Structures are given as structure tokens and as C-alpha cells.
Amino acid sequence: MVAALVILVVAFLCLGSFLSCMAYRLVHPEHPQSTRSCCPQCHKAIAWFDLIPVVSWTVLHGQCRHCKKPISWLYPFIELLTAVIFIALFYKIPMHYWLGYGIFFAALIISIRTDLETMLISRWVTIALIPIGVLFSFLGLLPISVLNSILGALLGYGILFGITKLFYLLTGKLGMGEGDFDLLAMIGSFTGIGGMWFSLMIGSVLGSIIGLFFVLISKNKNMSQPIPFGPFLAGGSILFSLFSAFFLRLFL
Numbered sequence: 526m527v528a529a530l531v532i533l534v535v536a537f538l539c540l541g542s543f544l545s546c547m548a549y550r551l552v553h554p555e556h557p558q559s560t561r562s563c564c565p566q567c568h569k570a571i572a573w574f575d576l577i578p579v580v581s582w583t584v585l586h587g588q589c590r591h592c593k594k595p596i597s598w599l600y601p602f603i604e605l606l607t608a609v610i611f612i613a614l615f616y617k618i619p620m621h622y623w624l625g626y627g628i629f630f631a632a633l634i635i636s637i638r639t640d641l642e643t644m645l646i647s648r649w650v651t652i653a654l655i656p657i658g659v660l661f662s663f664l665g666l667l668p669i670s671v672l673n674s675i676l677g678a679l680l681g682y683g684i685l686f687g688i689t690k691l692f693y694l695l696t697g698k699l700g701m702g703e704g705d706f707d708l709l710a711m712i713g714s715f716t717g718i719g720g721m722w723f724s725l726m727i728g729s730v731l732g733s734i735i736g737l738f739f740v741l742i743s744k745n746k747n748m749s750q751p752i753p754f755g756p757f758l759a760g761g762s763i764l765f766s767l768f769s770a771f772f773l774r775l776f777l
């Protein structure tokens with residue numbers, strides 16, 4: 526039992542490393558597209574023993590072995606996050622939904638990383654996956670109906686688009702990026718209207734609390750400092766997917 530859990534954790538840490546790498550390449554198309562991983566600063570190839578998830582980053586104190594430039598904390602963070610989320614998927618979600626939720630969670634993890642790093646969310650992991658959400662609902666590989674999936678995607682995009690337009694008309698400022706509309710539309714296609722709505726609610730509450738916390742602890746008390754909203758939407762939808770029975774009992 527323990528051995529199986531250890532194997533799962535190691536496998537999911539490696540998956541996290543792969544997703545991190547994909548996320549990096551999506552928002553850094555200028556990075557050499559070689560099959561080997563290399564340091565973004567000095568472009569030296571990274572040896573296999575420096576690619577062990579979490580361990581290598583910790584042993585090297587978050588620095589490149591060659592040029593000593595810092596390696597982003599996002600690598601170990603995304604690796605650990607992937608392991609936690611996929612272990613939860615393994616234990617909380619019925620087996621016939623694993624593929625659907627596996628693709629969904631992988632796309633969310635990539636979106637979290639790109640949004641935290643560059644405030645961008647690639648359409649390759651949002652809009653491009655909406656047909657997959659609809660198809661999987663049709664095939665019974667997700668626990669929602671096709672209509673719910675389509676309406677979830679349309680309403681997800683429409684709600685954030687509407688809020689942003691209204692906010693712009695009232696304040697003259699852009700509150701949210703289009704990446705967030707795309708992301709909520711994709712969340713809607715995999716979790717339906719209910720899941721999309723809960724993700725938006727949970728994401729907004731989490732985002733407000735954490736945003737306020739950062740304003741309070743930072744020296745620059747600027748309330749208009751932009752913070753990425755995508756990770757909160759993604760976090761909300763992951764919590765909803767894993768604990769929907771609990772949330773539905775709590776609110777309905």
C-alpha cells in the first residue's frame with residue numbers, strides 16, 4: 526500500500542515536471558525547441574541528475590549548476606501541486622472519469638503556471654480543449670450532460686466578458702484579461718454550469734482574500750496592482766471537481 530503510494534507520488538511529480546516544461550514552452554516560444562531541457566539563462570543542457578523533481582531544485586538551492594542564476598520556484602511548486610492534485614483525483618474520483626479529469630487538471634495546472642509567470646493563459650489549454658469537454662460529456666467520460674457542458678462554456682465566457690465590459694464602462698479600466706474568459710469557458714465545458722459558477726465564486730473569494738493579504742504585507746500599498754486571476758479560477762474548479770458533493774450540500 527505504502528509502496529504503491531510512493532510510486533504514484535514519484536510518477537505524479539514527474540508529470541508535474543513535464544507540465545511545467547510544457548507551460549514554459551507555451552509562453553516562451555523563443556526558447557530553443559530542443560528535446561533536451563536547458564537552462565533558460567546560460568542555455569547549457571541540464572544533466573539527468575539535475576532534473577529530478579523537487580529534489581534537484583532543493584539540492585541546488587534554486588540555482589543553475591553552471592551559471593548560478595536563479596531557477597524559478599514555480600518548478601518545485603508545480604511539481605508538488607501536480608502530485609497533490611493527481612493523488613486526490615486518484616482517491617476521490619471514480620475510475621471511469623480519470624481520463625476526462627486528468628486532461629482537465631493538466632490543462633488547469635499549465636494555466637496556473639503560465640498565469641503566475643507571465644499573466645498569460647494559452648488558448649491551447651483553454652479554448653482548444655472545449656470540444657474535448659463537450660465530447661467527453663457526450664461519451665459519458667465526465668459526469669455532466671452535453672447540454673450542460675455547452676452552456677457551461679458559453680456562460681463561463683459570457684459572464685466574465687459581461688463583467689469586464691461593465692467594469693470598463695464604469696471605471697475606464699480593464700479588470701480582467703481575455704485569458705480568464707477562455708479559462709472559465711473551458712472550466713464550464715468540463716464541469717457544467719454549476720461547476721463553472723462555483724469555480725467563479727470560490728475563485729473570487731480566494732482571490733480577494735489572498736490579493737488583500739499581499740497588499741497588506743507588501744510595501745507598495747497599491748490596490749490596483751494586477752494579480753493573476755487564473756490560478757484562483759483553476760483552484761476553485763479543482764476544489765469543486767474533487768469535493769462537489771460537499772459544496773452542493775453546503776450551498777443547496
Ligand SMILES: [Zn+2]
Pocket residue numbers: 564565566567568569589590591592593594
Ligand atoms: Zn544556467
